[in-house]
Amino acid sequence: DSGVTQTPKHLITATGQRVTLRCSPRSGDLSVYWYQQSLDQGLQFLIQYYNGEERAKGNILERFSAQQFPDLHSELNLSSLELGDSALYFCASSAFPTGQETQYFGPGTRLLVL
């Protein structure tokens, strides 16, 4: 158990809908990262937050947004969902947002868009 929790574990929804994925980082970690794992794209970095502020953006679509709250949990919002958004979404956390810090991953949220 990494100490990172994600809810829900599974999500099934329809095209055009909006969903929210939630992540609680390990106790004491200030940085949160979101990654998407799909069969065609592999594991890709989406976005990073540090202590409530957006730090870096990767291959995140404009239909997607995220935020980190004062209690350090984070939410990833996916809207106008398309079939191609079906994927496993991971949240990770680290103490600090540097390249040598270990990132601890949650179990993921599996999203299926029908």
Add this chain to the structure above:
Amino acid sequence: AQSVTQLDSHVSVSEGTPVLLRCNYSSSYSPSLFWYVQHPNKGLQLLLKYTSAATLVKGINGFEAEFKKSETSFHLTKPSAHMSDAAEYFCVVSERGSTLGRLYFGRGTQLTVWP
């Protein structure tokens, strides 16, 4: 820019034989390198990481990896495979000195262990 190439998408070994999973990286800066493992329907677990100390890094479950700068490689090895090692393995690079923590993942190597 950072990138990772895992040279084999699938590796099959017999239980008790050595494991070699190959990884080459490209980095504009001094890299941090990681190996993560993903068991079916599970999250990613860190096996080991290299930041800048010893080039031979020991990880959990008997795995180790050697950082070779001249070959830009970070291959993962284990002397004797166990059935429980069957999983997908990801080689990962980040920019060590960066104040951003973004990880760049390889496409993964699926390890199958035969009894």
